Amino acid sequence: MAFVIPKETYSGKVYPVTIGTGDNAVTFGGENVLPFNGFEGSTPNKPVIAYEIQDIPPSDWPENVKKPFEAVSGDPVKWAKHCQDTLGARAIALRLTGTHPDRENLSAGDAAKTVKDVLSAISVPLIILGSNHAEKDSQVLVACAEAAKEKNCVIGKAQEANYKTIVAAAMANNHKLIAMSELDINLSKQLNILITQMGFDKERLITDPMSSALGYGLEYTYSVMERIRLAALAQNDATMQPPMVADVGMYVWKIKETQALEADLPMWGDLAKRGVLWEASTAASLLISGAELLIMRHPEAVQAVEKFISEMS
Amino acid sequence: MALTGVEIFKLLPKTNCKKCGHPTCLAFAMKLAQRQASLDACPDVSEDAKKLLGEASAPPVRPITFGAGDKAVKLGEETVLFRHEKKFVNPCAFAVEIKDTSREADVLKTIEDVLGSEIDRVGQKLRVDAILISNASGDPKALESVSRLVSEKAAGVPVIISTTDAGAAVSALGYFKDKRPVLFGANANNIESMAKAAGSFKAILGVTANGLDELISLTEKAKSLGTEDLVVDPGARKAGGIIEQNTIIRRAAIKKNFKSLGYPVITFAQRDDNMLESLIAVAGVAKYSSIIVLSSVTKWKSLALFTLRQNIYTDPQVPMQVEQKIYKIGEPTPESPLMITTNFSLTYFIVSGEVENSRVPSRLAVMDCEGLSVLTAWAAGKFTASKIAQFIKEAGIENEVSHRELIIPGYVAILSGAIEDKLEGWKVTVGPREANAIPAFLKSK
Numbered sequence: 001m002a003f004v005i006p007k008e009t010y011s012g013k014v015y016p017v018t019i020g021t022g023d024n025a026v027t028f029g030g031e032n033v034l035p036f037n038g039f040e041g042s043t044p045n046k047p048v049i050a051y052e053i054q055d056i057p058p059s060d061w062p063e064n065v066k067k068p069f070e071a072v073s074g075d076p077v078k079w080a081k082h083c084q085d086t087l088g089a090r091a092i093a094l095r096l097t098g099t100h101p102d103r104e105n106l107s108a109g110d111a112a113k114t115v116k117d118v119l120s121a122i123s124v125p126l127i128i129l130g131s132n133h134a135e136k137d138s139q140v141l142v143a144c145a146e147a148a149k150e151k152n153c154v155i156g157k158a159q160e161a162n163y164k165t166i167v168a169a170a171m172a173n174n175h176k177l178i179a180m181s182e183l184d185i186n187l188s189k190q191l192n193i194l195i196t197q198m199g200f201d202k203e204r205l206i207t208d209p210m211s212s213a214l215g216y217g218l219e220y221t222y223s224v225m226e227r228i229r230l231a232a233l234a235q236n237d238a239t240m241q242p243p244m245v246a247d248v249g250m251y252v253w254k255i256k257e258t259q260a261l262e263a264d265l266p267m268w269g270d271l272a273k274r275g276v277l278w279e280a281s282t283a284a285s286l287l288i289s290g291a292e293l294l295i296m297r298h299p300e301a302v303q304a305v306e307k308f309i310s311e312m313s
Numbered sequence: 314m315a316l317t318g319v320e321i322f323k324l325l326p327k328t329n330c331k332k333c334g335h336p337t338c339l340a341f342a343m344k345l346a347q348r349q350a351s352l353d354a355c356p357d358v359s360e361d362a363k364k365l366l367g368e369a370s371a372p373p374v375r376p377i378t379f380g381a382g383d384k385a386v387k388l389g390e391e392t393v394l395f396r397h398e399k400k401f402v403n404p405c406a407f408a409v410e411i412k413d414t415s416r417e418a419d420v421l422k423t424i425e426d427v428l429g430s431e432i433d434r435v436g437q438k439l440r441v442d443a444i445l446i447s448n449a450s451g452d453p454k455a456l457e458s459v460s461r462l463v464s465e466k467a468a469g470v471p472v473i474i475s476t477t478d479a480g481a482a483v484s485a486l487g488y489f490k491d492k493r494p495v496l497f498g499a500n501a502n503n504i505e506s507m508a509k510a511a512g513s514f515k516a517i518l519g520v521t522a523n524g525l526d527e528l529i530s531l532t533e534k535a536k537s538l539g540t541e542d543l544v545v546d547p548g549a550r551k552a553g554g555i556i557e558q559n560t561i562i563r564r565a566a567i568k569k570n571f572k573s574l575g576y577p578v579i580t581f582a583q584r585d586d587n588m589l590e591s592l593i594a595v596a597g598v599a600k601y602s603s604i605i606v607l608s609s610v611t612k613w614k615s616l617a618l619f620t621l622r623q624n625i626y627t628d629p630q631v632p633m634q635v636e637q638k639i640y641k642i643g644e645p646t647p648e649s650p651l652m653i654t655t656n657f658s659l660t661y662f663i664v665s666g667e668v669e670n671s672r673v674p675s676r677l678a679v680m681d682c683e684g685l686s687v688l689t690a691w692a693a694g695k696f697t698a699s700k701i702a703q704f705i706k707e708a709g710i711e712n713e714v715s716h717r718e719l720i721i722p723g724y725v726a727i728l729s730g731a732i733e734d735k736l737e738g739w740k741v742t743v744g745p746r747e748a749n750a751i752p753a754f755l756k757s758k
C-alpha cells in the first residue's frame with residue numbers, strides 16, 4: 001500500500017503583520033500551517049527577533065547579560081544603535097522600565113523623549129513597551145504613541161485593565177498593538193474581541209498570551225500558544241489569528257538558572273553558557289509552539305536562535 | 314483508527330454479568346475505547362473478539378522497554394499529538410554518542426560523565442539515559458573493545474550499538490545479553506542479517522532510512538522477518554526536516570493508526586556547535602522524538618534539556634504537587650522560624666532548597682492549594698488570610714513551636730494584616746519576594 005502523507009489543510013491563516021517603515025520594515029506571520037510545518041502549506045515569513053533595550057541602565061539584569069551591553073547601556077540611543085549596527089538587529093524593543101512608580105518613576109514626557117531620540121537614531125522597527133504597571137502604562141504609552149506617530153511601531157502591552165486608552169492611542173497614530181492576557185486562551189480571545197470592538201483593525205494586533213521561562217511555567221505558555229494556533233487554523237477563529245509574541249528575555253533573566261554560580265551549584269555547569277542556552281531554548285520552544293515575534297536579550301542567544309530558524313526553513 | 318465504544322460493544326458477550334467491575338458491557342466498552350480499562354478484565358470475551366480488539370486497542374506508537382533493570386527506559390506508547398489533549402506518556406531518552414575511534418581515556422571520561430549526570434529537579438531524578446556506541450572506525454574489533462569497556466564500566470546503562478555490519482554487531486551485542494540494547498543501522502542492504510543479529514540477542518532493531526517511503530518498506534520488511542520491536546530513523550538531520558518527519562510519523566500513527574510508522578523515533582542531534590545541538594534537541598523533545606542522540610554530556614546543556622523534557626511531559630491537567638504538611642528542614646527546635654508556602658512542587662522545591670542553603674533549621678508549612686504557585690493560588694482565592702489562619706490552627710503547629718511568628722512570601726505581603734486579625738496572638742512577618750533572598754533573610758533574623 002502506497003503511503004499517503006497525512007497532510008492537514010486548514011481553513012484559517014495567521015495574519016501577516018508588517019512593522020517599521022521603508023526598506024527596513026519587517027513582516028512576520030502569514031502562514032496557514034502549524035509552526036515549521038511548511039511541507040503542507042505556506043510559511044511566507046520567518047519569525048523575527050527583536051533586541052530588548054531599556055530607557056534606564058539595566059541595573060536589575062544579571063551580570064552575564066549586562067556585560068555585552070556595558071559600553072552602551074547607559075544611554076538608550078547608543079544601546080539601540082549598537083543593537084542595530086553592531087549586532088544586526090532586525091527590530092528593537094524599548095522597555096520603559098524607568099517609568100515604573102517603584103523604579104525611577106519617569107514621566108510620560110520623559111518616556112516620549114526617549115522614544116523620539118531612539119527613533120531618530122535607528123532605521124529598524126521599534127517596539128515600545130511600558131513598565132507593566134497598568135495605570136502608569138496607559139499614560140506613558142499614549143504619550144509615546146504620539147511621539148512615534150507614523151513610524152508604524154508596535155505599542156505594548158494593552159491588558160484588560162488598561163486597554164482602552166492604549167488602543168485609542170495606537171489607532172490614532174497608526175501603530176500595531178500587543179494585547180496581553182494571562183495564560184488563558186479564553187482571556188486572550190476575550191481581550192482581542194474587546195479591542196476590535198473599539199474599531200481597532202484585527203489585522204494590526206499581536207497576541208501576547210504571556211511568556212514564562214523554561215522550568216518556570218513554560219509548559220503553560222507552550223500549550224496556550226498551541227491551542228491559540230489550532231483555533232486560528234483548524235477552527236478558522238478570526239479572533240485568534242493575529243501573530244503571537246514571546247517576551248522571552250525578561251522572564252528568563254530573573255530566574256536562578258541564569259544567575260547561580262557554578263561554584264555554588266557544580267551540577268549546573270558553566271553559568272555563562274547556561275544563561276545563554278536558557279534564553280535560547282525557551283525561545284526555540286515558543287517558536288515551535290507558535291510565536292512569530294521574539295523579544296530577547298543576550299546576543300549569543302539571539303544568534304543561536306537565528307541559526308535554528310534558518311535550519312527550520 | 315481505533316474502535317469506538319459502540320464498535321467494541323458489539324464484540325463483547327453482552328450479558329452484563331458485571332464480572333469486569335462495570336455495570337454493563339457497554340460501560341466497559343466505553344472505558345476500553347478511552348484506554349482506561351484492559352480487555353483482560355472480561356473473562357468471557359471470545360478468542361476472535363480478543364484478536365480483533367487486541368489489534369485495535371494496541372497503542373498507536375508501539376511501547377518498547379529499552380535496557381533492563383532500574384535504568385531501563387520506556388519508549389513510545391503515545392496517544393496524542395498535542396500535550397494539552399492528554400499527558401505525553403514516556404519522556405524521551407537522551408543518549409550520548411561514543412565513537413569507537415575515541416581514545417580509551419576519552420571513552421572512560423564520557424562514561425563517567427554519563428554516570429555522574431543525574432540531577433534532582435522538582436523531586437524527579439533526571440539523567441543522560443543511554444550510551445550509543447558507534448562503529449565510526451568500520452573495524453569490528455574497535456567496536457567490540459569499546460563495547461566491552463562500556464559493559465564493564467557503565468553496567469546497567471542502556472546501550473545502542475550503531476553499525477551497518479551485522480558481523481560486528483554480533484560480537485558487540487555479546488556484551489549486552491539480556492540487557493535489551495538497540496542494534497541500530499538496519500538499512501535496505503543489510504536488514505536481514507541485522508534483524509537476525511538483533512533477534513538472537515533479543516535486541517531492539519534500529520532502522521535507518523532515507524525518507525519515509527523507504528522507512529515504511531523497511532519496517533514492513535522487519536515485521537515480515539518477525540522483528541517488531543523497532544526504533545526508527547527517517548533520516549533527517551536538520552531541525553526543519555526532523556520536525557517535518559516526526560510530525561508526519563506521529564500523525565500517521567495516531568490519526569490513521571498506520572502501523573508501519575507506529576514506532577518510537579530516534580533523532581540524531583549531534584553538532585560541533587553545542588548551542589545549536591541543544592536547540593535541535595529542543596525540537597526533538599517538543600516534537601515527538603523518543604531517543605535523542607547527543608555528542609557530549611555537558612552539564613549546562615543537560616540541565617536545560619532535562620528541564621524542557623520535564624515541562625513537556627508533565628500532566629497538563631494536574632500540576633505537580635507535594636503533600637500538605639509542616640516540613641522540617643534541618644533539625645528545628647521549638648524556637649526555629651516558621652514559614653508558609655503553597656503545595657505546587659516547583660514552589661516547594663525552590664523554597665525548601667533555599668531554606669536548606671541558609672543552614673538555619675526551620676519549619677516550612679506547605680498548604681494544599683491544588684498545586685498552584687503562590688501568586689496563582691492567591692489570585693484564585695486558595696491562599697487567602699482565612700484559609701491560611703485555618704490551616705495554621707488545624708495543623709497543630711501551636712504545640713510544635715514556642716513562638717507565634719509566621720513568615721509569609723513577600724509577594725503576598727498584602728495578606729499580613731488580615732492573617733493577624735484571624736490568628737489571635739500571632740505576628741506575621743513578610744519575607745522576601747524571591748526565594749533566593751531567603752538565606753540572607755533567615756541569617757539576619
Ligand code: B12
Pocket residue numbers: 182183184187211212216217220251632652653654655657659660663664684685686687688689690691692693720721722723724744745746747748749751
Ligand atoms: C504558570 C502560571 C499559571 C498557571 C498555574 C501554574 C501553577 N501550578 O500555579 C495557570 C495557567 C493555571 C495560571 C492560572 C491563573 N493565573 Co497565573 N501565572 C502563572 C505564572 C506565569 C507563573 C507562576 C509560577 O509557576 N511561578 C513560579 C513559582 C515557583 O513561584 P511562586 O510560587 O510565587 O514562588 C516564588 C516566590 O513566591 C517565593 N516564595 C514562595 N513561597 C515562599 C515562602 C516564603 C516564606 C518566602 C519568603 C518566599 C516564597 O519563592 C519562589 C521563587 O522565587 C505567573 C506569572 C509569573 N511569571 O510569575 C502567573 C500569575 C501568578 N497568574 C496570575 C493570575 C491572575 C492567574 C489567574 C487568576 C488568571 C487566569 N489566567 O485565569 C489564574 C488562576 C488559576 C485558577 N485556578 O483559577 C497573576 C497573579 C496576579 C497577581 N499579582 O496576583 C500572575 C502573577 C500573572 C500576572 N502577571 O498577572 N497561572
Ligand code: SF4
Pocket residue numbers: 325326327328329330331332333334335336337338341354355356357358
Ligand atoms: S465481564 Fe464481560 S460480559 Fe460481563 S459485563 Fe463485563 S464486559 Fe460484559
